[in-house]
Amino acid sequence: MTSTLTPAPNRTRSGLALGRLARRPEAGSFLGLVAVLLFFGLFGGSAFTSAAGTASWLNIASEIGIIALPIGLLMIAGELDISVGAVIPAASLTAAIISGHYGLPDWLGITAALGLGLAVGFLNGLLVTRTTIPSLIITIGTMFLTMGLTLGLTVKIAGSTGVSLVPDPLTKAIFGDYLGGMFQVTILWWVVFVIGLFWLLHISPMGNWIYALGGDKESARNVGIPTKRLTIGLFMLSGFSAAFVGVSEVMVYQSAQVLAGQSFIFNSIMCVVIGGVLLTGGFGSIVGIVFGTITFSIVNQGIYFTSMDPNIGSVIIGALLLIAVLTNDTFRQLALSYSSKKGPQS
Amino acid sequence: MKLFKTLVSTAVLIGFSAGATLAANIFVVGGKPDDPFWSIVKRGAEDAGKVVEAQGGKVTWLGPQNYDNLGVDAAELIRQAIDQKADAIVGPDWVPEAMDPAFKAVRDAGIPLIIYNAGGLKAADRLGAMNYVGSDDYKGGVAAGEYLTKAGNKKGVCINTLPGAANIEAFCGGFKEGMKNGGGEADVLPLPATSFGSATAVAQAVKAYLLQHQDVNAVFTIGNVDANSAMNGLTQAGKVGKVQLCGMNFDETILNNIKDGKQACAIDQQGYLQGYLAVAILNGHVNYGLAVPTREILTGPGIIDKTNVDATIAGVKAGTR
Numbered sequence: 001m002t003s004t005l006t007p008a009p010n011r012t013r014s015g016l017a018l019g020r021l022a023r024r025p026e027a028g029s030f031l032g033l034v035a036v037l038l039f040f041g042l043f044g045g046s047a048f049t050s051a052a053g054t055a056s057w058l059n060i061a062s063e064i065g066i067i068a069l070p071i072g073l074l075m076i077a078g079e080l081d082i083s084v085g086a087v088i089p090a091a092s093l094t095a096a097i098i099s100g101h102y103g104l105p106d107w108l109g110i111t112a113a114l115g116l117g118l119a120v121g122f123l124n125g126l127l128v129t130r131t132t133i134p135s136l137i138i139t140i141g142t143m144f145l146t147m148g149l150t151l152g153l154t155v156k157i158a159g160s161t162g163v164s165l166v167p168d169p170l171t172k173a174i175f176g177d178y179l180g181g182m183f184q185v186t187i188l189w190w191v192v193f194v195i196g197l198f199w200l201l202h203i204s205p206m207g208n209w210i211y212a213l214g215g216d217k218e219s220a221r222n223v224g225i226p227t228k229r230l231t232i233g234l235f236m237l238s239g240f241s242a243a244f245v246g247v248s249e250v251m252v253y254q255s256a257q258v259l260a261g262q263s264f265i266f267n268s269i270m271c272v273v274i275g276g277v278l279l280t281g282g283f284g285s286i287v288g289i290v291f292g293t294i295t296f297s298i299v300n301q302g303i304y305f306t307s308m309d310p311n312i313g314s315v316i317i318g319a320l321l322l323i324a325v326l327t328n329d330t331f332r333q334l335a336l337s338y339s340s341k342k343g344p345q346s
Numbered sequence: 347m348k349l350f351k352t353l354v355s356t357a358v359l360i361g362f363s364a365g366a367t368l369a370a371n372i373f374v375v376g377g378k379p380d381d382p383f384w385s386i387v388k389r390g391a392e393d394a395g396k397v398v399e400a401q402g403g404k405v406t407w408l409g410p411q412n413y414d415n416l417g418v419d420a421a422e423l424i425r426q427a428i429d430q431k432a433d434a435i436v437g438p439d440w441v442p443e444a445m446d447p448a449f450k451a452v453r454d455a456g457i458p459l460i461i462y463n464a465g466g467l468k469a470a471d472r473l474g475a476m477n478y479v480g481s482d483d484y485k486g487g488v489a490a491g492e493y494l495t496k497a498g499n500k501k502g503v504c505i506n507t508l509p510g511a512a513n514i515e516a517f518c519g520g521f522k523e524g525m526k527n528g529g530g531e532a533d534v535l536p537l538p539a540t541s542f543g544s545a546t547a548v549a550q551a552v553k554a555y556l557l558q559h560q561d562v563n564a565v566f567t568i569g570n571v572d573a574n575s576a577m578n579g580l581t582q583a584g585k586v587g588k589v590q591l592c593g594m595n596f597d598e599t600i601l602n603n604i605k606d607g608k609q610a611c612a613i614d615q616q617g618y619l620q621g622y623l624a625v626a627i628l629n630g631h632v633n634y635g636l637a638v639p640t641r642e643i644l645t646g647p648g649i650i651d652k653t654n655v656d657a658t659i660a661g662v663k664a665g666t667r
Binding site for chain 2: 045047050052053055056057059060063155159160161162164178181182184249252253254255257259260261262263264266267300301303304305310311313314317
């Protein structure tokens, strides 16, 4: 499978344009997004559509989104990263211990935290490229390693499982402030990540390498793509992004907890899958992942705005995931058979 | 190794003191000394131990090296205390299945026993202990509910971030009853598993709930982490001053929020008193035959609010809270 955003040659028939649209990986997830927006817009009332209601799902989306993007790239390249769930609290606590417990400058804590994310990512990438063990297993291993070290060292150094940190006004403004009193600055950072990774996947030549990696690793290597360096780079990217979220969480909430972050593992994978990325690799897009993240966050938050029983909230999230995957699948089948009948692949 | 040394030195001490006086040799079984909660309990036991020592006795803290095999390790510590010829023993009934036989051995040896921290009066009765000294989860929730209704809040919500856990359900159940006692009412907001451990998800859930339920003016959280997240959600919803927040346990941030008037109260199980009272009661009993007729001595819920927050902060610095 080749890059799905390669501009197709000019075609005159409008039917083909529609087919091209439907063949985009984000087509299915876009419909899903529209559906949940309509649903919660209707049943969530004015509180959901107000600025505060919008901020409530955007804040959630921004944090998951920053992690879902590199996870999506990894999945397109045919890999998984579970360790992000442990890197988030590890980064939060690294920053909190250095800048809060020891009172050193904020930039030092932030640099160390981000460096830690890169290091875990590097270790993941190294192990994945040097062994034949699937990345799922490797990153589960590094997740527990990171988790244990975080707990052990935090208790040893700070004497408790939570460390607080009061950031400088400047650091707070960059990472942990609220715009208009309700929109986390993380949302802007998410936009930065989206633009950067959109460029990486869809404009830079590396994008095609990532698709090729997920399509067929062997042939990718044979055509001269530096698959090992690329894989390590992608894992470092996801480690960095997880650490980034950890840092911004500690700046927003001014305290870091050992127990945080677990929910991000499945939530980010869910966002990516809802966004139309294939678990088997080689197929997906940045726009799709963004749609998936927004859809997931709206459902997660929207439940509180409806009169639905929150006890069964998880049922709706689970059902959404299955429906999303089914529609994505149907769409892809339809689109692929449609284009192959009508003419040569672009 | 340290534990072993303590045991040896204690044994030597007993050897010297045996028969000399009636002084109480009290053993306290508890958590790891570097555990933030247990270090406070230990401090209470040690402070009561100053009186014990002044009367010629001794208090020995026995804690496990880790929590990997808690029930069995703690049962082993109880038996060690018996072997060291303890005059009185204090212990928590964490894992009844593993620990009850050891506690029964204490009773069979005729050693006065107090159950503290976990197990409740039921365990004390079952094991033939003198008393139970500890907190009660359900009553912790009740105290929060009654406090908030007294402050004029009639509609509350308990933010349950761990639906299904027994102690958490007890917090929320108690809160509902406490609100009802004060003439109000309360609901429980259970969060889906996708929110656990994410401060943003908890904050946004609280915010969404408050926006949707404009009449709610009391929020109760089940732990210090959630209290901070809820505070954040409350602020974002523009409800500071309109909605009052109370939560189980506390940390530095929460105490500062209480001081600034942003958070109404925090509920504490007051671990210091658990160690202090258990040791003091047993010392009086062994030395002078004293007994406290009140059964089930509750050390919690203790309420921290504006009136005692400064003393609490001083206690945190002194290692007693």
